[in-house]
Amino acid sequence: xKNNNKIKWGVIGLGNIANQFAADLxxxxxxxxxxxxxxxxxxxxxxxxxxxxxxxxxSYEALCKDDEIDIIYIATPHNSHAExxxxxxxxxxxxxxxxxxxxxxxxAIRMTEASVKYNKFFMEAFWTRFIPSVQEVLTKVNEGIIxxxxxxxxxxxxxxxxxxxxxxxxxxxxGGALFDIGVYPLFLAxxxxxxxxxxxxxxxxxxxxxxxxxxxILQYENAQAVLQASIISxxxxxxxxxGTEGYIKLNSPWFVADGYSVFRDQKETNYSLPNLGKGYTYxxxxxxxxxxxxxxxxxxxxxxxxxDLSKMVEDIKKQIGLSFS
Numbered sequence: 001x002k003n004n005n006k007i008k009w010g011v012i013g014l015g016n017i018a019n020q021f022a023a024d025l026x027x028x029x030x031x032x033x034x035x036x037x038x039x040x041x042x043x044x045x046x047x048x049x050x051x052x053x054x055x056x057x058x059s060y061e062a063l064c065k066d067d068e069i070d071i072i073y074i075a076t077p078h079n080s081h082a083e084x085x086x087x088x089x090x091x092x093x094x095x096x097x098x099x100x101x102x103x104x105x106x107x108a109i110r111m112t113e114a115s116v117k118y119n120k121f122f123m124e125a126f127w128t129r130f131i132p133s134v135q136e137v138l139t140k141v142n143e144g145i146i147x148x149x150x151x152x153x154x155x156x157x158x159x160x161x162x163x164x165x166x167x168x169x170x171x172x173x174x175g176g177a178l179f180d181i182g183v184y185p186l187f188l189a190x191x192x193x194x195x196x197x198x199x200x201x202x203x204x205x206x207x208x209x210x211x212x213x214x215x216x217i218l219q220y221e222n223a224q225a226v227l228q229a230s231i232i233s234x235x236x237x238x239x240x241x242x243g244t245e246g247y248i249k250l251n252s253p254w255f256v257a258d259g260y261s262v263f264r265d266q267k268e269t270n271y272s273l274p275n276l277g278k279g280y281t282y283x284x285x286x287x288x289x290x291x292x293x294x295x296x297x298x299x300x301x302x303x304x305x306x307x308d309l310s311k312m313v314e315d316i317k318k319q320i321g322l323s324f325s
Contacts, residue, residue: 006029006031006032007030007031007070007071007291008035008068008069008071009025009033009034009035009069009070009071009072009073010034010035010036010063010069010071010072010093011033011036011047011072011073011075012036012037012060012072012073012074012075012076012084012088013037013074013075013076013077013080013098014037014038014043014044014047015075017075017098018047018073018075019047020280021075021280021284022036022051022053024276024277024278024279024280026052027277027281028281028284028285030288031284031288033052033053034053034054034055034069035055035057035063035066035068036048036051036053036055036056037059037062037063039059040058041056041058060084060087061087064093065091069093071093071094071095071096071121071287071291072088072093072095072096073096073097073125074088074095074096074097074098075098077170077173077174078102078173078179078180079103079172079174079324081097081098081101081103081107082103082107082108082111084097085111085114086111086114089117089118089120089122090118092120093120094120094122094287095120095121095122095123096123096283096284097122097124098125099124099126099183100124100174100179100180100183100313101124101306101310102310104324105311105314108306108307108310109307112306112307115297115303116296120296121290121291121296121297122303123283123286123287123290123301123303123306124301126283126301126306127256127280127282127283128184128188128256129187129191129283129301130282130283130285130286130300130301131257131273131275131279131282132273132282133257133258133259133260133273134191134250136260136271137248137250137260140248141243145246145262145264146241146242146243146244146246146248146262146264147244147245147246148222148243148244149192149193149223149242150222150224150243151223151241151242152192152193152218152225152227152239152241153226153239153240154184154185154188154225154227154254155228155229155230155239156182156184156185156229156235156253156255157181157228157229157230157231157233157234157235158233158234159231159232159233160231160232168180168231169208169210171208171209171210171324172324174324175210176206176212176231176322177203177214177229177230177231178211178214178229178313178316178320178322179313180229181229181231182214182216182227182229182313182316183309184229185216185225185227185229185239186313186316187309188225188239188254189225190305190308190309190312193220193223195312196218196219196220197219197220197221198218199216199218199219199312199315199316200217200219201214201216201315201319201320202214202215203215203320203321205320205321205322210322211229211322212230212231212232213229213230213232213233214228214230214320215227215228216228216229237252237254238250238251238252238254239254246263246264246265247262247263247264248262248263249261256278256279258272258273258274258275259271259272259274
């Protein structure tokens, strides 16, 4: 890839998230959707036609070996993230891998080690880190606009009908609330408060062992985070960051907020920050920036950030008795 050329993307796994991602990719001038892969060739052909993509593969390995591809977006179910990311890195490709990075901390380490070994960019696709609202709120909080942070309160919840739930209820695919959506509120607490001293987690479990709802308290030296993930209840999906001099609310749904409100001195100030497309555009631009600058990781969502979050999830996984082995 020459520095002034469009960056060529390959996409592995062509479900709902990949569709949203591909639609956002088309909004950017310096990106091109170059190849897609699905084990179902008809699905791959339909996807490629929908997004004007020139190449179709019915083998993930074949796409990984395509020398014209610069970066691969991995949007398969959670259980395959580790092996596919490592395979892509081995084949000299940069990688953007959907969250959660992996189903175990051990696999997350293997993935980041492969990035270093092959000197290729690798990032977990935490798109929320890059949307304008979260970027701006994080900056303002770090500047002390609401004083010292004492509390983060966030959830991610929706009701999923098990009859139509698909992979959400499939233990073999890494289903359940914690890994699918629980990583979001954990991420929010982490970017504002860091690694907690202690995590207390309780779950409602399905008969197959996956968690349907998980509540978490993160204990810090001088702060707490109260978080929840659920696939059996609805929520307004607002998030609040509270400090000694005020608080901030991210618009609902907070993980793709189009603005936020600052409450201090008994006054409310609202900020509107509409996202470009669905909001995947910002993580794509970060990938482009890092690749063009020969970085193997992002400064905003580093590999260590992903490892820290994976370690927190691993702690919760053990507490609630969740196992994918």
